[in-house]
Amino acid sequence: MRGWWQEIVGLVLPVACAGCGRPRTELCEECAAGVAAGPRRVRPAPEPAGLPVVHAAAPYENAVRAMLLAHKERGALGLAGVLGGALAAAVRAGAGYPGERGPLLLVPVPSTRRATAGRGHDPVRRIATAAAAELRRGGTSARVLAVLGQRRAVADQAGLGARERQANLAGALVVADGGRRLLGGGRVVLVDDLLTTGASLAEAARAVREVAEVAEVAEVCAGPAAARASSDTSAGTGGADDAGEGAPDGLRAAVVAASPSAFEINRN
Numbered sequence: 001m002r003g004w005w006q007e008i009v010g011l012v013l014p015v016a017c018a019g020c021g022r023p024r025t026e027l028c029e030e031c032a033a034g035v036a037a038g039p040r041r042v043r044p045a046p047e048p049a050g051l052p053v054v055h056a057a058a059p060y061e062n063a064v065r066a067m068l069l070a071h072k073e074r075g076a077l078g079l080a081g082v083l084g085g086a087l088a089a090a091v092r093a094g095a096g097y098p099g100e101r102g103p104l105l106l107v108p109v110p111s112t113r114r115a116t117a118g119r120g121h122d123p124v125r126r127i128a129t130a131a132a133a134e135l136r137r138g139g140t141s142a143r144v145l146a147v148l149g150q151r152r153a154v155a156d157q158a159g160l161g162a163r164e165r166q167a168n169l170a171g172a173l174v175v176a177d178g179g180r181r182l183l184g185g186g187r188v189v190l191v192d193d194l195l196t197t198g199a200s201l202a203e204a205a206r207a208v209r210e211v212a213e214v215a216e217v218a219e220v221c222a223g224p225a226a227a228r229a230s231s232d233t234s235a236g237t238g239g240a241d242d243a244g245e246g247a248p249d250g251l252r253a254a255v256v257a258a259s260p261s262a263f264e265i266n267r268n
Contacts, residue, residue: 018070018079019063026078031063035086035256039093042258044198048166050209051202052251054195055094056258057086064257068193072123080123083193083256084130090254091131091189092140102186103141106132109192109204110148110173127256128191141186147179148204157199165199173207180211195255205251 016023019031037058044051058064070076071083091104108124116122128144135142151174157165175183190204 017063018076019067026076027067027082031067032082034058034062035064035067035082036089037263039090039254040258040263041094042195042255042263044162044195046162048162048198048202050205051198052190052205052253053094054198054201054253054255055090056195056255056263057090057093058257059260059263060194060257061260068256071127072193073119075120077121077126080126080130083127084132085134086256087127087131087191087254088134088138090256091135091142091191092138092254094252094254095187095189103143104132104135105183105186105188106142106144107148107183107188107190107204107208108144108146109190109200110146110150112150112154124191124193127193131191145179145182145188147176147182148173148207149176150174162197162199165197166202169199169203171203173203175207175211183208183211190251190253193256195253195258201253209251 015026017025017028017031019034020028022028035058039055039057042054042056060068067076067079067083071079091106095104106128108122108128111119111122111124125144125146132142132144150172152172154172155168157168160168188208190201190208192200192204195201
């Protein structure tokens with residue numbers, strides 16, 4: 001009956017796959033599978049100071065890119081489930097700690113109030129909520145803590161280079177009153193939908209580090225600027241990915257997608 005109903009709806013209100021455009025389905029099986037290609041560590045180049053260890057679930061291209069844009073900019077809210085599942089896989093890949101160290105606390109990187117109002121929803125928080133639910137279904141205690149906020153106004157990041165983005169965001173985020181106590185209740189995981197230069201995550205990590213002694217970080221999507229992953233960590237270091245190279249306090253990041261070049265470097 002469900003299949004018949006979808007066929008009828010497709011005739012009356014035509015829909016297409018958000019990833020590839022295939023008719024009469026909101027998301028085809030191939031695109032749903034592609035968004036979880038396999039989490040790997042990624043790094044932007046240049047890498048901003050203080051950037052946590054970041055993991056990405058899939059390359060940011062083709063269907064994955066289309067799905068993220070559809071969810072974020074065109075209100076395709078039904079995609080939050082599959083995107084959240086990809087984020088959950090990236091969180092698992094990057095966490096690397098035993099469960100007895102407390103639940104995972106997914107802390108979304110906040111959008112500006114103007115962006116949230118214009119879109120009519122907060123895409124990162126929605127995906128984080130779906131990811132937390134997926135983690136719980138898999139037996140991992142997890143919840144969302146939206147404790148980060150904007151301390152000052154920032155310019156639109158579009159068109160800004162890496163250094164300009166860092167300057168634009170420097171000191172812009174703050175943990176809300178009471179956040180210190182909440183963040184102390186588990187392992188913090190910062191989440192975002194897209195990593196490009198890494199400036200947003202680095203700033204979020206700075207804000208969290210001010211109030212938390214130990215944190216782990218995760219993100220939804222690493223973009224084309226995430227072009228450099230450590231190729232020498234797998235040759236002789238015994239797995240710097242798991243050791244948290246570059247993040248002595250254990251900060252971590254996990255994302256839905258990363259640039260193809262970042263994934264290719266990780267295989268070397």
